[in-house]
Amino acid sequence: DARVTQTPRHKVTEMGQEVTMRCQPILGHNTVFWYRQTMMQGLELLAYFRNRAPLDDSGMPKDRFSAEMPDATLATLKIQPSEPRDSAVYFCASGPPGQKIYGYTFGSGTRLTVV
């Protein structure tokens, strides 16, 4: 089964530290999405890419968050400096060129705890 791989699965860090989350989309998928899930806010879209180009990152706090796709096999989401309110599960999802038909495939998420 093709899967979206996210690392790390869990991350505990102190406030003020830099956090980098990584995502390897499914080979051949050309769209990549970053979501944040919390109990209070549910599933929030932070940013997404198509063919490695950022299309929309309006859901992301720009002062501390950044998302990049250095190549087609790697997407990164960075938080610097991290704050306790960033504690959440961060999901990456990827979609094929026919995403309207096939939907997204989600990774297992990175559970971030900022203390």
Place this chain on the structure above:
Amino acid sequence: AQSVSQHNHHVILSEAASLELGCNYSYGGTVNLFWYVQYPGQHLQLLLKYFSGDPLVKGIKGFEAEFIKSKFSFNLRKPSVQWSDTAEYFCAVMGNTGFQKQVFGTGTRLLVSP
């Protein structure tokens, strides 16, 4: 812009009860519709999808959903739920023209008691 409403935030059912979770969307054009399931501690998985043709869509694990265009709805159903169906269910809509992103509803938490 698209939007999705899932009116039931929490649903509690006994095993063997029938399930219907509501999903209404707002979009002016042709849409593709999806239901995802998230089991406790896991990631979202695609349950079923509609993009054209028969408005009654059958998915995995006995789930089905019906697209009613006149009502802008895509409700999820299952005739007899099991304890293992305890999960959170998300409806999503995507416009069918050009490149569009999926817009997710806020989710419905289903608890099935044995």
